[in-house]
Amino acid sequence: MGSSEFSWKLKDHPKLPKGKTIAMVVLDGWGEANPNKYNCIHVAETPTMDSLKNGAPDKWRLVKAHGKAVGLPTDDDMGNSEVGHNALGAGRIYAQGAQLVDIALETGKIYDGEGFKYIKESFETGTLHLIGLLSDGGVHSRLNQLQLLLKGASERGAKRIRVHILTDGRDVLDGSSVGFVETLENDLAKLREKGVDAQVASGGGRMYVTMDRYENDWDVVKRGWDAQVLGEAPHKFKNPVEAVKKLREIPNTNDQYLPPFVIVDENGKAVGPIVDGDAVVTFNFRADRMVMIAKALEYENFDKFDRVRFPKIRYAGMLQYDGELKLPSRYLVSPPEIERTSGEYLVHNGVRTFACSETVKFGHVTFFWNGNRSGYFNPQMEEYVEIPSDSGITFNVQPKMKALEIAEKARDAILSRKFDQVRVNLPNGDMVGHTGDIEATVVACKAADEAVKMILDAIEQVGGIYVVTADHGNAEDMVKRNKKGEPLLDKNGNIQILTSHTLEPVPIAIGGPGLAPGVRFRKDVPNGGLANVAATVINLHGFEAPSDYETTLIEVVDN
Ligand SMILES: O=C(O)[C@H](O)COP(=O)(O)O
Ligand SMILES: [Mn+2]
Ligand SMILES: [Mn+2]
Known part of the structure; x- marks a missing residue:
């Protein structure tokens, strides 16, 4: 009209x-x-x-x-x-986020957008970090979208990629996290064969690490920040499959509530903290549980917890999560209007x-x-x-x-x-x-x-x-x-x-x-x-x- x-x-x-x-x-x-x-x-x-x-x-x-x-x-x-x-x-x-992202990936339009062009500027000298929910639940994110994005980004010049996983067990069966991490590891191994330095860098259960909503508990986001950005967590592993299997053995723990962990190298050093010059994409399409981490990654002024370091990064959301706040300001796929x-x-x-x-x-x-x-x-x-x-x-x-x-x-x-x-x-x-x-x-x-x-x-x-x-x-x-x-x-x-x-x-x-x-x-x-x-x-x-x-x-x- x-x-x-x-x-x-x-x-x-x-x-x-x-x-x-x-x-x-x-x-x-x-x-x-x-x-x-x-x-x-x-x-x-x-x-x-x-x-x-x-x-x-x-x-x-x-x-x-x-x-x-x-x-x-x-x-x-x-x-x-x-x-x-x-x-x-x-x-x-x-047409909701899940479908819009599917289409953007299928057509390749995602790579022509402003958001991808923006993060791509970091590919030459920085690391691309992908943070999000690792499952095929289709509520907040979907594994096949992450897989396509990994492929697409590496084909377009991302040389060093770190994935920060959040295990699910809420939109999918508890225990399924192990299989999803194995699948991801397999994909990353294939990228490594092609010369891309691609690894899981950190992880944790979605309800305990990162994916809080409506500011109910900022500690959840802080736990994620410490692992993803600072490379610090109470649990350290060399291998993410082992991490998830071992942490699931802790009594009363499940996929939703796995404690945060980081992946470390031979010397015990975290393999993927987020530093100046890196690019970060939060690959969930759904908004509510991404708004808080988006604020932490984007806002210069931020007082919800002590970030210790606020790296100068290029950050984009899979979608823009809040239409009023225009948050984040950069995104790979436009949300439904x-x-x-x-x-x-x-x-x-x-x-x-x-x-x-x-x-x-x-x-x-x-x-x-x-x-x-x-x-x-x-x-x-x-x-x-x-x-x-x-x-x-x-x-x-x-x-x-x-x-x-x-x-x-x-x-x-x-x-x-x-x-x-x-x-x-x-x-x-x-x-x-x-x-x-x-x-x-x-x-x-x-x-x-x-x-x-x-x-x-x-x-x-x-x-x-x-x-x-x-x-x-x-x-x-x-x-x-x-x-x-x-x-x-x-x-x-x-x-x-x-x-x-x-x-x-x-x-x-x-x-x-x-x-x-x-x-x-x-x-x-x-x-x-x-x-x-x-x-x-x-x-x-x-x-x-x-x-x-x-x-x-x-x-x-x-x-
Ligand atoms: O975020 C959650 O709690 C679940 O993934 C989906 O539940 P909701 O859609 O009822 O919020
Ligand atoms: Mn509901
Ligand atoms: Mn629900």
Whole structure:
């Protein structure tokens, strides 16, 4: 549309009133799957969510939350928070980071871009460092993209390459790190045969080293900095495969939480600290867990921890991770241009918004929701509240997390009548599901259900409307399955625990005393996905959705 004819003003909905308080509840990691003992949502007592499902059949349905429905390359890609909340907030499906990087690598366009040209200037005299998550999870990064980048960079003059690996075990099975490091080692050996000095330089588990998010715990980033930049870590090895195998033997350690290590030479000297004149690429495409390290690598003024040394490097992200902060300033692939999100439309149309979660998911209902932009569109119209998460623990220890506190904040915001939309993310099913602890995940699901109840009770009191949905599956299936859907066993006969998300659809329910009579889910959007939710919510606020948004899920019938 031409910019001259563009207007933020939304048309009035012909049938639906304005001024109803809407609770927009996102249960993180809450999919719909067959009931069985590995379905923690089924095992848990969840009377509130059960009543939404069973109470009003035309106001409950499933929506797609994975694969192409959320802009991922294929329908074998599980959903995740970034693409899920992007779709929920933006109301349209964008080709996401995973796919954009695939295309840039396949076409070779990545090497013609400004970002690659910039880092290439270091190839002659400096080292190229690649830092990121080593797995084929496809949520934050993908091994085959790293492999192509290694090949492409070495063919374009990188003579000395150091890879700083972060082991996964969260988007992929725990223990799979060993195989991924072996594969990488193999690739690096081939490069060495061709005369490229290529090695793994450091490593650590993603949840303990580097990949914190939303500033929950800067120590995580510092541990990575010490190993990657300073070449210092409590564990030293000559070989990365040995490093990962040995460190996994430490009691209670797993891929997600491996302690930091550096690779050293014959003399015990770290093989790959980052120094002046080097180039650094963080090869994750997903934003949330790269923003903190990007700040440490890029910002001249930085006070989150003592960097000891701040090398003069050429740094580029795989993508730009924060559109508002323009961080990092250099990147290899342009991120999806997610603009005109529902949040921005709503502030332009008088809708006052309150958003809340605890730290580990706070950016999901703000940053991701708003198309990977930090900050407010209009601080007069919006209030975002972050409840500090526990740090330094795995969430199976505290499976209730801050669900109650989030629900109390939402309740108070609803009862204050100062807001038209009160939006929350309830993290429990997801964060505890990722630990692989089935018992704790059952407790987590119950806590999330209780939080939903508190919010729905507040909506009842003010005559409002609720929309309850989820961003992708996780807690509804905790076991790895074969193609037939049967649980897989490991070599000791134990079931293989699934710590990752799933391909399952998620529920969406609408209701509340403020929902106009005659509103129900349409039957003619059978393939509806998360991107259809934004238009639905805009309608419930009394407006027609922008014409290029994915269609609404609701209709209003005269009765
Ligand atoms: O970053 C994580 O915690 C996982 O890789 C994905 O989980 P999320 O998409 O629910 O945040
Ligand atoms: Mn999520
Ligand atoms: Mn998750």
